[in-house]
Amino acid sequence: MATTKAPRSRKLKIAARGPGKTPITLIVNGETREVLVEPRRTLLDALRKDLGLTGAKKACDEGTCGACTVLLDGKPIYACMALALECEGRAIETIEGLARNGKLHPIQQAFIEEDALQCGFCTPGQIMSVKALLNENPKPTLEDVKRALSGNLCRCGAYPKIFKAALRAAKLLESRNAQE
């Protein structure tokens, strides 16, 4: 899982803001959104509480489960471990941005076809990690999938089906891209 390590210049800019609420601009699923946040606000809370995007889940809230996984500049991160301020002006992708024109994304479709969930709480995070993997590696092996999902826990133990869904998603994406 990537970290949000900010360069020193960005850290200084962050430190200069607050301690009260400060307006920031987040680019979420291609849309520019303005929010007012305290510097301590996590990206996860900004998404869920300020923007009403509750797809990324809050489970451990301490960077150990992956339920809150979103993509930042294309890389999967734990949104509970990133400050919203650090993500200002960067491309944030959440599960809400995957479906297009009422049609599920091939990764979502693959999870349904493989019945790759039980309670579903980990599913948005799993799907976003698969998206990051397939962005970089459209033909992953099972080992690649396991490695990419190693930061996403499934308390229901649905791993075998989740891995199959990731491999099926790669095939669905390949055929969708061939048709476009």
Ligand code: FES
């Ligand atoms: S809620 Fe963020 S890693 Fe568990």
Ligand code: FES
């Ligand atoms: S399906 Fe329940 S935690 Fe993964």
